[in-house]
Amino acid sequence: MMNIPFLDIKQINLKDYTEISQAIDEVLNGGWYIHGSRCKQFEQSFANYCGTKHCIGVANGLDALILILRAYKELGIMNVGDEVIVPANTYIASILAISANNMTPVLVEPNINNYLIDVDKIEEAITAKTKAIMVVHLYGQITPMAKVWELAKKYDLKVIEDSAQSHGAYYQDKRSGNLSDASGFSFYPGKNLGAIGDGGAITTNDDKLAYIIRALANYGSEVKYKNMYKGINSRLDELQAAILEVKLAKLDADTEKRRVIAKMYREQIINPKITLPQVALGEDSHVWHVFVVRTDNRDEFQKYLAENSIGTVIHYPTPPHKQEAYKELNNLSLPISEQIHREVISLPISPVQTIDQTSYVIDILNKF
Ligand SMILES: *Cc1c(COP(=O)(O)O)cnc(C)c1O
Numbered sequence: 001m002m003n004i005p006f007l008d009i010k011q012i013n014l015k016d017y018t019e020i021s022q023a024i025d026e027v028l029n030g031g032w033y034i035h036g037s038r039c040k041q042f043e044q045s046f047a048n049y050c051g052t053k054h055c056i057g058v059a060n061g062l063d064a065l066i067l068i069l070r071a072y073k074e075l076g077i078m079n080v081g082d083e084v085i086v087p088a089n090t091y092i093a094s095i096l097a098i099s100a101n102n103m104t105p106v107l108v109e110p111n112i113n114n115y116l117i118d119v120d121k122i123e124e125a126i127t128a129k130t131k132a133i134m135v136v137h138l139y140g141q142i143t144p145m146a147k148v149w150e151l152a153k154k155y156d157l158k159v160i161e162d163s164a165q166s167h168g169a170y171y172q173d174k175r176s177g178n179l180s181d182a183s184g185f186s187f188y189p190g191k192n193l194g195a196i197g198d199g200g201a202i203t204t205n206d207d208k209l210a211y212i213i214r215a216l217a218n219y220g221s222e223v224k225y226k227n228m229y230k231g232i233n234s235r236l237d238e239l240q241a242a243i244l245e246v247k248l249a250k251l252d253a254d255t256e257k258r259r260v261i262a263k264m265y266r267e268q269i270i271n272p273k274i275t276l277p278q279v280a281l282g283e284d285s286h287v288w289h290v291f292v293v294r295t296d297n298r299d300e301f302q303k304y305l306a307e308n309s310i311g312t313v314i315h316y317p318t319p320p321h322k323q324e325a326y327k328e329l330n331n332l333s334l335p336i337s338e339q340i341h342r343e344v345i346s347l348p349i350s351p352v353q354t355i356d357q358t359s360y361v362i363d364i365l366n367k368f
Pocket of ligand 1: 186
């Protein structure tokens with residue numbers, strides 16, 4: 001029997017052992033550990049990769065999203081109590097970023113076929129207090145943006161992307177991070193572009209916003225010891241930046257490996273008990289951060305896969321509006337989101353998963 005881990009992060013990093021070790025060694029011996037040349041270099045490289053004018057490295061993905069909204073408040077464009085539209089089935093960090101700013105998350109149901117916000121349900125959620133639509137390119141797939149842009153224009157709203165799962169995914173000729181007013185990225189180790197620790201970034205084409213975010217993330221100070229804002233400390237350290245620079249160069253090749261596995265799964269899993277994910281746009285619009293299927297009896301399915309040494313994870317078992325942290329949302333009824341949380345399960349996929357391993361998973365799945 002083969003053993004297929006859900007995600008072998010160690011193996012993913014060891015694949016580039018020599019280059020990563022060298023990067024770590026250079027930072028160690030360079031003697032400069034915060035906001036030096038490595039962070040600057042990575043910010044430049046990642047901005048180029050996304051096609052944006054600016055990239056600001058920060059401590060993690062949650063901070064990236066929090067700082068975007070904070071900066072809009074400093075600019076006077078948003079205020080405490082304003083509403084931000086967000087998909088109901090997102091990872092809770094997107095919603096936490098809104099409530100951390102004392103703004104109100106307005107949850108909109110996802111599309112059952114692609115798990116992205118249902119763009120046809122956004123307009124009915126817009127009120128006089130709405131200031132932004134936060135799209136989440138969940139599981140690695142780009143949200144159909146045309147409708148979002150159209151609504152943002154019609155109602156004068158900002159569009160924010162949560163790109164924590166979608167590094168490199170395309171919508172038409174532009175990449176995730178360059179499809180909105182500002183985008184938050186996470187470099188958590190398990191993300192498609194992962195550090196060896198925490199990391200995050202904001203991309204934007206807005207000069208003013210970039211300037212304020214950069215200051216806010218560094219104690220509210222752009223010039224040392226001169227504080228313009230009541231900022232926070234959220235910085236991408238030199239070590240993580242140097243490692244990310246190495247890994248960014250491999251990202252597109254890694255994504256192609258994920259696409260090969262996803263293609264095999266989509267073509268060869270033929271068990272009617274398993275609902276496969278649909279790709280809403282073109283093949284390059286999905287970077288397969290996770291490969292999510294649905295099934296009626298998930299517990300039994302997960303147990304069966306575990307017995308066959310196949311690792312799985314549930315993204316996510318409980319919807320944000322049913323969490324204890326969001327008592328004020330507990331009474332909401334969001335049946336599509338609730339169904340998704342009951343039925344989804346993620347299969348193994350990664351740049352180090354082999355064709356043989358993938359065939360084994362498919363074989364076991366088809367026998368369920
Ligand atoms: C991982 C993730 C975040 C948060 O990123 P961290 O770096 O863990 O803070 C935000 N949104 C989504 C959709 C994520 O998957």
